Amino acid sequence: MLECRDIVLRREGWEFTADLDLQPGGRIAVIGPSGAGKTTLLSLIAGFLAPDAGRIAWQGRDLTGIAPGKRPVSVLFQDQNLFPHLDVTRNVGLGLRPDLRLSPDQRDRVAQAIADVGLGGFGDRLPANLSGGQQSRVALARVLLRARPILLLDEPFAALGPALKSEMMELLDRIGRDTGALMLMVTHDPRDALEFARQTIVVQDGHCQPPQATGDLLRDPPPALREYLGGSIGG
Amino acid sequence: MAARILRVSAGPAIAAGLALLILGTLAAVAWQAEGLSGLSSWDWRAVRFTIWQAALSATISALLAVPVARALARRRFWGRGLLVTLLGAPFILPVIVAIMGLVAVFGRQGAINDALRALSLPEISVYGWQGVILAHVFFNLPLSVRLVLQGWQAIPSERFRLAESLGFAPRDVARHLERPMLRAVLPGAWLAVFLVCLTSFTVALALGGGPRATTVELAIYQAFRFDFDLSKAALLGLIQIAICVGALIATRWIAVPASFGAGRDDRVTWQGPAGWRRGTDALAIALASAFLLWPIGAVTLRGLPAIPDLPPEVWTAAIRSVVMAVISALLTLTVTLILALHLSRRPSGWIEGAGMLPLVASPLVLGTGLFILLRDVAGAQALALPVTVGVNAMMALPFGLRALIPAARTMQQDYGRLAASLDMTGIARLRLLVLPRLARPIGFAGGLAAALAMGDLGVIALFSTDQPTLPLKLYQLMTSYRMADASAAAVLLMAISFALFWIFDRGGRLA
Numbered sequence: 001m002l003e004c005r006d007i008v009l010r011r012e013g014w015e016f017t018a019d020l021d022l023q024p025g026g027r028i029a030v031i032g033p034s035g036a037g038k039t040t041l042l043s044l045i046a047g048f049l050a051p052d053a054g055r056i057a058w059q060g061r062d063l064t065g066i067a068p069g070k071r072p073v074s075v076l077f078q079d080q081n082l083f084p085h086l087d088v089t090r091n092v093g094l095g096l097r098p099d100l101r102l103s104p105d106q107r108d109r110v111a112q113a114i115a116d117v118g119l120g121g122f123g124d125r126l127p128a129n130l131s132g133g134q135q136s137r138v139a140l141a142r143v144l145l146r147a148r149p150i151l152l153l154d155e156p157f158a159a160l161g162p163a164l165k166s167e168m169m170e171l172l173d174r175i176g177r178d179t180g181a182l183m184l185m186v187t188h189d190p191r192d193a194l195e196f197a198r199q200t201i202v203v204q205d206g207h208c209q210p211p212q213a214t215g216d217l218l219r220d221p222p223p224a225l226r227e228y229l230g231g232s233i234g235g
Numbered sequence: 236m237a238a239r240i241l242r243v244s245a246g247p248a249i250a251a252g253l254a255l256l257i258l259g260t261l262a263a264v265a266w267q268a269e270g271l272s273g274l275s276s277w278d279w280r281a282v283r284f285t286i287w288q289a290a291l292s293a294t295i296s297a298l299l300a301v302p303v304a305r306a307l308a309r310r311r312f313w314g315r316g317l318l319v320t321l322l323g324a325p326f327i328l329p330v331i332v333a334i335m336g337l338v339a340v341f342g343r344q345g346a347i348n349d350a351l352r353a354l355s356l357p358e359i360s361v362y363g364w365q366g367v368i369l370a371h372v373f374f375n376l377p378l379s380v381r382l383v384l385q386g387w388q389a390i391p392s393e394r395f396r397l398a399e400s401l402g403f404a405p406r407d408v409a410r411h412l413e414r415p416m417l418r419a420v421l422p423g424a425w426l427a428v429f430l431v432c433l434t435s436f437t438v439a440l441a442l443g444g445g446p447r448a449t450t451v452e453l454a455i456y457q458a459f460r461f462d463f464d465l466s467k468a469a470l471l472g473l474i475q476i477a478i479c480v481g482a483l484i485a486t487r488w489i490a491v492p493a494s495f496g497a498g499r500d501d502r503v504t505w506q507g508p509a510g511w512r513r514g515t516d517a518l519a520i521a522l523a524s525a526f527l528l529w530p531i532g533a534v535t536l537r538g539l540p541a542i543p544d545l546p547p548e549v550w551t552a553a554i555r556s557v558v559m560a561v562i563s564a565l566l567t568l569t570v571t572l573i574l575a576l577h578l579s580r581r582p583s584g585w586i587e588g589a590g591m592l593p594l595v596a597s598p599l600v601l602g603t604g605l606f607i608l609l610r611d612v613a614g615a616q617a618l619a620l621p622v623t624v625g626v627n628a629m630m631a632l633p634f635g636l637r638a639l640i641p642a643a644r645t646m647q648q649d650y651g652r653l654a655a656s657l658d659m660t661g662i663a664r665l666r667l668l669v670l671p672r673l674a675r676p677i678g679f680a681g682g683l684a685a686a687l688a689m690g691d692l693g694v695i696a697l698f699s700t701d702q703p704t705l706p707l708k709l710y711q712l713m714t715s716y717r718m719a720d721a722s723a724a725a726v727l728l729m730a731i732s733f734a735l736f737w738i739f740d741r742g743g744r745l746a
Contacts, residue, residue, distance in 0.1 A: 046652075046656060048652055048655065067660075068655040068656045068658075069655055069656060069658020069660070070658060073656070074656070075653075075656045080649050080653060083668065085671040086667065086671075090667075095657070098657050098658045098660070098664075099659075099662070100663070
């Protein structure tokens, strides 16, 4: 279980609070207005930010003070998920060894992961020579290899068109089933939440509400959420 | 855990060491100095001359820069890009080489005086205060032109188009667009030149001297070298520091733009006015180009054929200088990289300040201080080369930091979290993220540091050494009137300096 117990983070004139219990293997959408603290929640779990109070633990193990790279966590950011100076193979290989000293067996696994996301033969390309969708696939191949039990997604497909985006969501779905990871996905689009996650966390004014069933929440949103969503879900 | 502590504290430790070294050196200077009564009227004259010549050089450079920059901004012609790039070259041109060139053109045997004689006009002298000013304008006019040109190019071209559509005459353009820009840009450009000229040593050594053209830096050298009066050298050092600190305080109100780097020139600006202004623009560009290129061309023509006949000790000095310059550049790069990486993760005023400290300490002051500190450990002979390498490495730090800090910040913003989430730390992070991402600024900073160290004739002149660097050897040839050898050595020195810069910079681009 991922426990976020009595988390408080204070910044000038702003406070973020969370108290959550998230089950392994769950899929959870995180929605809320810009600046409400969605990315803050992910950054705390990833270890980029340290809470001023409270603790975060995974399967009973306290994560406080553990460096981001040592946590049981993979992250997909909005952008800059790939190093532009490294080719596809090396970008994916970083998921196995951060110093890229790979054994022959590990090299095979990297090639397999690249083939799994449909990019066989693209191994020696630089990210600049790939389309946006292909770049997302490379990042997903690395997630697949890292196989961490928690996957944090900060609107990673926001820049993609609708067709590509649903393609990526399918791929993500498959990776989720293969790795059995707990997935938290920040999104602006309630349809993503409906499609992807049984449960949804609403973040508002720096406060995280506990996860609720996505369908119920969107059918009958509380007033503030209704205002944020506007007319984007009919009925 | 130990590795982590080591990594986190390397930045502050280096910065503290640097601050200790520089401030300790300055403290040694202060300790050695006796009361202000130790200064004669000669010394006060040096103080006045230092400030006066810096102000005059800055003013002339700024005034001449305006027509040249305007012409470059509003005209397109063949070779314009090359000319703008060349405006960056004086930054790494060894001072002593430029002096050779100026002597070749403006000296007694030079073309200018030949022409004056032919016209039965009085000759001019390149020595004395006018020579100091001439050399400073030679070095700093290009810098001023670049800074003012940037100002011109920063005016959005839409505004010029608007002016055109409103039927503005050139006078109206000047009043509404150009003069407001100049008011904003010129103070910074003036101060940048003023700061450079305050610590002028080589120019004053070669062209100045005497009661009417001695700078404080030159007076330190004379007190140290000829009178061996350490307490007076130290006292003058304190005055030099006070002058630099005073000028730096002025930069709190007036932003000084970066004084290096090739001119950026990728904007399409407006069509300049036709008519007689075409002629004056062409004249401004032609005169400025001639003023800058002629001396270098003259010394090259004179020196190139004599290179095969250079005595072997010049080649020895050249090799010695290259080794010292490369060591110095690597020192600068190591310290700069550690400080910039630390600052990119957590901004820290005092660490950045420590890196910029060399700006308040002139090379001669540092050299004097290090000699005072180390004289019981080793003699001047043994200290000469290591102290020169160390001081040159320190003097290049501010330039290295200005090139690397913004790049390191961008890298941290763009890829810091990704690298952290993938557990890339230590050597792996350096190898797979830092060096590839920062290769260009590292190459550029290394090139600047190597070229500056290669051409420097400051600290080494303090010590009487039988192991001269190439600039010192060149100066010795010059003062013994072996002008053919001196010209050849100047060409050699210029070629090596530019080559060092090119190799580092190119290496960074290809990496």
